[in-house]
Amino acid sequence: xxxxxxxxxxxxxxxxxxxxxxxxxxxxxxxxxxxxxxxxxxxxxxxxxxxxxxxxxxxxxxxxxxxxxxxxxxxxxxxxxxxxxxxxxxxxxxxxxxxxxxxxx
Numbered sequence: 279x280x281x282x283x284x285x286x287x288x289x290x291x292x293x294x295x296x297x298x299x300x301x302x303x304x305x306x307x308x309x310x311x312x313x314x315x316x317x318x319x320x321x322x323x324x325x326x327x328x329x330x331x332x333x334x335x336x337x338x339x340x341x342x343x344x345x346x347x348x349x350x351x352x353x354x355x356x357x358x359x360x361x362x363x364x365x366x367x368x369x370x371x372x373x374x375x376x377x378x379x380x381x382x383x
Contacts, residue, residue, distance in 0.1 A: 280308070281338050282316055291320060295348040299324075302341040306330060309342035322346040323353065 280303040281347060290330050299316055303309035309330055312341055330342040 280304070280312060281337065281341075282312055283335075284316075289327070294306060297322060297346045299344045299346055300335060300338065300341045302338045309344070313342075313344040313346065317346045321349055323349050337341070 280301055283290065285298040285300070288339050291297060299313045301312050303312055307328070310324070311383040313330070314324050325345045325347060327345070330344050330367045332340065333343045347358075
């Protein structure tokens with residue numbers, strides 16, 4: 279894993295609702311994966327930016343910066359609601375016939 283630094287530092291995260299994450303991963307995609315993983319493990323979510331900012335820090339050099347926020351009960355309830363709606367739509371879809379049945383005709 280690449281270097282990942284948070285602002286505020288890890289030991290102060292319990293008292294904050296947002297964090298900046300700096301990651302020196304070699305690619306943008308890898309930085310997103312690592313920041314998302316960090317956020318998941320610490321009860322945060324990365325904001326939905328498509329492109330992370332590229333910044334230069336004295337301690338790790340050029341790196342990617344992502345913004346994360348602490349998930350609230352409203353966030354969790356909304357996610358559950360969207361997941362339930364997705365599952366309902368999927369179950370309502372018609373199943374296509376098996377290809378073996380179609381080949382019998």
